[in-house]
Amino acid sequence: MKRLFGEDIQIIKKELLDNGAVGALMTGSGSCVYGVFKNRDEARKAYNNLKKNYESYLTMSYNRTNGGHYDK
Numbered sequence: 001m002k003r004l005f006g007e008d009i010q011i012i013k014k015e016l017l018d019n020g021a022v023g024a025l026m027t028g029s030g031s032c033v034y035g036v037f038k039n040r041d042e043a044r045k046a047y048n049n050l051k052k053n054y055e056s057y058l059t060m061s062y063n064r065t066n067g068g069h070y071d072k
Contacts, residue, residue: 009026009033012024012033012054013025013026013033013035015050016033016034016035016046016050017035019035019045019046019049019050020037020038020042020043020045020046021035021036021037021046022036022037022038023035023036024036040060043058044058
């Protein structure tokens with residue numbers, strides 16, 4: 001896997017934001033860059049765009065108050 005540098009991370013964060021993320025950050029350990037989306041559909045669109053150039057995963061947070069789903 002290609003090693004990423006500060007400039008690469010900024011580019012990926014910008015791409016996440018350009019693809020609809022409301023926020024984009026790098027994990028504290030620096031193992032990944034991730035975006036937070038308002039809903040599943042926007043996240044899926046970004047995933048489909050970004051997986052062409054990056055190792056990408058589509059995940060979901062778990063929230064006990066609404067049965068585990070972050071959108072309605």
